[in-house]
Structure formats: structure tokens, C-alpha cells
Amino acid sequence: MKLNTPSKLEKILKSGHIAVTSEVGPPRGSDPDAITKKAEMIKNYVDAINITDNQTSVTRLCSLAACIRLKLMGLEPVLQMVTRDRNRIALQSDILGAASFDIYNILCLSGDHQSFGDCGSGQNVHDLDSMQLIQTVRRMRDEGKFLGGDDIGRPPQMFVGAAANPFADPFEIRVPRLAKKIAAGVEFIQTQCIYNLDKFEEWMKLARDRGLHEKVFILAGLTPMKSAGMARYMKNKVPGMDVPDEVVKRLSDIPKEKQAEEGINICIESIERLKGVEGVRGFHIMAIEWEEKVSEIVKRAGLYPRPEV
Amino acid sequence: MIVAEKKPIEEIIAQISEYKNILILGCNECVTVCEAGGKKEVGLLASALRMYFINAGKEVKIDERTLERQCDHEYLDEIRDIVDRYDAIVSLACGVGVQFTAEKYQNTPLLPGVNTCFLGVTEDRGLWTERCQACGQCLLASTGGICPVSRCAKRILNGPCGGSTKGKCEINAELDCAWQLIIDRLKALGRLDEYEKITPIKDWSKDRAGGPRKVVREDVQI
Numbered sequence: 001m002k003l004n005t006p007s008k009l010e011k012i013l014k015s016g017h018i019a020v021t022s023e024v025g026p027p028r029g030s031d032p033d034a035i036t037k038k039a040e041m042i043k044n045y046v047d048a049i050n051i052t053d054n055q056t057s058v059t060r061l062c063s064l065a066a067c068i069r070l071k072l073m074g075l076e077p078v079l080q081m082v083t084r085d086r087n088r089i090a091l092q093s094d095i096l097g098a099a100s101f102d103i104y105n106i107l108c109l110s111g112d113h114q115s116f117g118d119c120g121s122g123q124n125v126h127d128l129d130s131m132q133l134i135q136t137v138r139r140m141r142d143e144g145k146f147l148g149g150d151d152i153g154r155p156p157q158m159f160v161g162a163a164a165n166p167f168a169d170p171f172e173i174r175v176p177r178l179a180k181k182i183a184a185g186v187e188f189i190q191t192q193c194i195y196n197l198d199k200f201e202e203w204m205k206l207a208r209d210r211g212l213h214e215k216v217f218i219l220a221g222l223t224p225m226k227s228a229g230m231a232r233y234m235k236n237k238v239p240g241m242d243v244p245d246e247v248v249k250r251l252s253d254i255p256k257e258k259q260a261e262e263g264i265n266i267c268i269e270s271i272e273r274l275k276g277v278e279g280v281r282g283f284h285i286m287a288i289e290w291e292e293k294v295s296e297i298v299k300r301a302g303l304y305p306r307p308e309v
Numbered sequence: 310m311i312v313a314e315k316k317p318i319e320e321i322i323a324q325i326s327e328y329k330n331i332l333i334l335g336c337n338e339c340v341t342v343c344e345a346g347g348k349k350e351v352g353l354l355a356s357a358l359r360m361y362f363i364n365a366g367k368e369v370k371i372d373e374r375t376l377e378r379q380c381d382h383e384y385l386d387e388i389r390d391i392v393d394r395y396d397a398i399v400s401l402a403c404g405v406g407v408q409f410t411a412e413k414y415q416n417t418p419l420l421p422g423v424n425t426c427f428l429g430v431t432e433d434r435g436l437w438t439e440r441c442q443a444c445g446q447c448l449l450a451s452t453g454g455i456c457p458v459s460r461c462a463k464r465i466l467n468g469p470c471g472g473s474t475k476g477k478c479e480i481n482a483e484l485d486c487a488w489q490l491i492i493d494r495l496k497a498l499g500r501l502d503e504y505e506k507i508t509p510i511k512d513w514s515k516d517r518a519g520g521p522r523k524v525v526r527e528d529v530q531i
Contacts, residue, residue, distance in 0.1 A: 084463070088510070110463055110465055110470050111463075112472070112479070113462050113463060113472070113479060113480045115462075115480050116479075116480075124462075124463060126463050126464050126465065127513060128510055129463070129465040129466050129467050129468070130465075130467075130470075131466075131467035131507055131508075132466070132467070132507075132509070132510045135507070135510070136510075147510065163471060164471075165471030168469065168470075168471045168472065168473050168474065169469075169473050169474055169475055169476060169486070169489065170469075170473070170476075170489055170492055170493075172492075173469075173492055173501075173504055176504055176505050177469075179505060180467065180504075180505050180507060183505070183507060184507055192471060239471075239472040239473075239474050239479035240471045240472045240473065240474055240479065
């Protein structure tokens with residue numbers, strides 16, 4: 001087994017285990033307990049924990065500082081980094097800052113548009129895009145070079161990830177786009193939340209037809225629904241999200257107080273089905289402000305205990 | 310062309326409140342085409358201001374003039390003899406015209422009467438849309454003639470992002486996703502395979518980031 005980095009996530013994936021990751025959204029304030037409490041809840045049930053980077057463009061405690069908190073707890077963070085808020089100087093600088101704390105995983109994203117958040121009148125940067133950020137991290141790691149060409153002292157050792165959304169349009173380029181990210185140097189993918197399993201399987205098949213599943217580790221993204229209202233909101237209001245009518249109906253057909261439990265059931269059934277899809281190498285469980293459910297999902301889906309590597 | 314839109318009249322009134330002799334100066338180029346600052350708009354603004362000042366019981370003289378261009382010495386010279394009659398000029402040219410007029414007539418306050426918006430086209434009657442951000446290094450050859458810098462809300466050079474839905478942008482369901490347009494066009498040209506070429510990191514020093522830019526053509530200099 002050839003490992004490119006000291007990343008535990010990389011080791012788990014390359015050892016052939018099904019990986020499980022989850023995420024923690026930092027607080028809208030500076031209280032570190034908000035991070036450590038969530039991390040405590042999920043730490044025994046996942047291999048690595050993503051820290052979101054000002055998700056939906058709402059200003060929060062920074063991803064890097066929150067990742068350091070996890071590192072101080074002895075956990076394995078995945079530093080999410082968006083190109084919206086930093087130019088190439090700041091991106092490279094933050095990558096080095098993360099590397100100085102031995103953060104071994106990064107997820108390269110473009111980020112939601114700032115108009116969704118609390119600073120709609122702000123600038124966006126996008127000096128690089130997510131594809132180019134992947135290339136940048138790989139260059140820093142593999143060649144030990146800054147974008148400007150100078151040598152880096154103690155280059156970052158990061159396992160490089162990116163997102164993929166099989167449900168955004170146009171569908172026909174969703175697999176070519178994955179191929180493009182692989183060509184840019186991505187090593188693992190965490191997908192958008194999957195509710196339309198048929199469409200996801202079609203995307204996976206097209207990826208397999210090109211052999212892409214052997215070039216990148218694909219972690220299927222899942223977010224349990226808390227209610228029929230949430231399902232409707234995700235269906236109608238969240239760009240790039242594909243929630244089939246059956247999912248909304250299944251939740252709205254049962255009493256409100258049972259909907260959350262049903263949401264968990266749907267999530268577990270989805271994992272069970274996706275385990276059988278060739279090329280799915282793990283699961284990324286995004287239990288948004290519902291971290292206490294991660295343990296139940298992981299246990300009931302047969303993903304517990306997590307492997308020791 | 311440079312597309313502009315009229316400033317609210319309240320803002321213009323606030324800008325000129327201390328002046329008694331005002332020239333409204335239009336431009337016969339882009340702002341005429343986008344109906345923000347041509348001869349017609351000069352007349353409308355002048356009339357509205359006169360009405361306002363009459364109703365407010367103030368004696369303010371408002372004159373009108375429209376130049377062929379405000380971005381050329383030649384045409385700006387046409388008002389040299391009359392500039393001193395005014396204690397302010399409201400220019401309805403784009404930001405370029407306002408500044409060039411101000412540079413030429415140092416002693417006269419120059420006030421903008423329009424907001425300069427973007428480089429764009431007349432897509433339909435009364436509808437102007439953006440096409441270019443003058444980034445200084447044109448990419449259109451590789452993007453099917455559609456510009457992701459000006460038309461993608463995140464100026465993503467390797468798009469589309471995950472927010473592209475039914476051909477529209479995540480920020481607004483009325484707004485076309487530039488990358489959907491690029492892909493449609495590459496497909497129509499039979500060149501969809503080009504989609505998988507990674508657009509390299511861009512040299513933004515040719516853009517605003519590099520500071521104020523200039524083009525020097527020694528071959529046409531006198």
C-alpha cells in the first residue's frame with residue numbers, strides 16, 4: 001500500500017475499509033465548546049471530521065482554527081477550504097498554517113455565493129476555482145513549490161479531496177467534471193447529499209464506465225431529513241439538490257413526531273443500498289445540527305466499530 | 310458598449326444643492342444607446358430639475374448640452390468657452406466621461422448623473438446585459454465564445470459549480486448559468502471534448518488587480 005500522506009482517512013481507504021466521515025459546522029461566535037461538544041458526540045463513529053468553511057456564506061469561526069481544536073483532541077480533521085473568501089496568497093498561507101498543525105486532509109471547494117449569507121454586499125474573490133485549488137495543493141505537496149515557484153520549507157502533507165454533485169445540471173458533464181477533478185489531482189470525493197439514489201447510481205455507472213472509480217475514492221454524501229418540511233425546503237429551495245417526490249411523501253404521510261425517526265430510517269436504507277454500488281468507498285454523513293444522530297446512523301447501518309489503522 | 314443607468318433624481322438634487330448655475334452634460338455614445346445619458350435624458354433631467362427648483366422656490370439655472378463623446382479631448386474642447394459660466398456640471402456620461410471632463414476642467418465641480426454598470430449589450434428593448442469585465446486576457450476561444458469571468462457569479466474558470474440548476478444560476482432563477490451556456494455551445498460546435506481541458510490559473514494582473522491599466526500603441530502615436 002502506497003500512502004501519499006500520513007492521513008488516517010487515506011490509510012483507511014487504501015486499506016480497503018469503508019470510510020465514514022462526518023462534519024462539524026463551527027459556531028457563530030468564539031466559544032470552542034461548540035466545536036468540541038459536537039466532535040465528542042461523533043468522534044468514535046467516524047474516521048475523520050470535516051470542518052465547514054463559512055458554509056452558505058454565513059460568517060462563522062474559521063475552519064482552520066476549528067480543525068486545530070480537533071487536532072488538539074487527537075482527532076482527524078478535514079479542512080474545508082473555499083475559494084470565495086481568499087486569494088492565492090491567503091489560500092497557500094492557510095494551507096501552510098494547517099500543515100504546521102499536521103492537518104492531513106483538505107477539501108477544495110468554490111463555496112456558496114455570498115448572496116446566501118450575512119454579507120451579501122461583500123466581494124467574492126475566486127482568484128482560483130476549486131479545480132485550480134486542487135492543483136495548488138498537489139503542487140505544494142508533491143513538488144514542494146509555491147504557485148510562485150519558490151520552494152516550501154516542510155511542504156504540506158495533505159490528502160486532497162473535493163466535492164462532486166451528481167445532481168446539478170447539466171447532468172451530461174457531471175462525470176466529465178469528475179474526470180477533470182481527477183486530472184487536477186483529487187484523491188477523494190465527498191458527494192452532495194443523495195436522495196435520488198437511481199440518479200446517483202446512474203452517475204456512478206457512467207463514472208465506472210470510464211474507470212474513474214479506480215482513480216478516486218468516492219464517499220457518498222448523506223443528510224438525514226428531520227421533517228417533511230425540511231425535505232420540501234431541500235427540494236425547492238436548495239440549489240443543486242435533488243429530492244424525489246417519494247421522499248417528501250414518505251415523510252409527510254406520517255405524523256410529525258415520527259418524521260425525524262423516518263428520516264433516519266431513510267438515511268440508513270440509503271447507506272445499505274449504496275454499500276452495494278461498486279465504486280462507493282465510504283460515506284460522508286452530514287447531520288446538520290443533528291450530530292447526536294451520527295452514532296445511531298453509523299451503528300444501525302453496520303458501519304460500527306470503526307477500523308483501527 | 311458601456312452600460313449605465315440613471316441615478317435617482319434625489320441623489321442628483323442632493324449633489325447640486327449648493328449650486329446656482331448648472332450644466333447637464335450628455336454624451337452621444339454608449340449612454341445614448343442605453344438611454345441613460347444622451348440628449349434625450351439630458352432634456353428630461355434638466356426639465357425635472359427645473360420643476361423641482363421652481364416648486365422649491367429656488368432660483369437655479371439649468372442648461373443642457375450633449376457632446377459627441379466625453380472620452381476624447383477633441384469633443385471636450387467644445388465646451389471650453391462656456392465652462393466658466395457654470396458653478397457645476399452634472400455629467401451623464403459613464404464614469405470615464407465624468408473623469409475625463411473633470412481632468413480637463415480642473416476648476417469646475419463635476420458630478421455624476423448616472424451609475425456606470427458594466428460592458429454589455431442591448432439584449433432587448435429596455436434590457437441590457439453584461440458580457441465583459443475587461444479582464445485584459447480574453448479566454449473566449451476556449452469557452453465557446455461565452456465569458457465565465459463576466460457571466461458566472463463566481464467567475465469560475467472550470468465550471469459549472471454544484472449550484473447550476475436547470476440551466477440557471479444558484480443566485481437567481483432568472484439568471485442563465487454561464488457554464489450551461491458554454492456547454493450547450495461547445496456541444497453545438499461538436500467540441501464538447503474541450504470541456505475536459507483544465508483552464509489554468511489565470512493571470513489577474515491584467516485585470517483590475519494589476520492596478521490602473523494602459524494600452525500604448527507607438528505605431529499610432531504622433
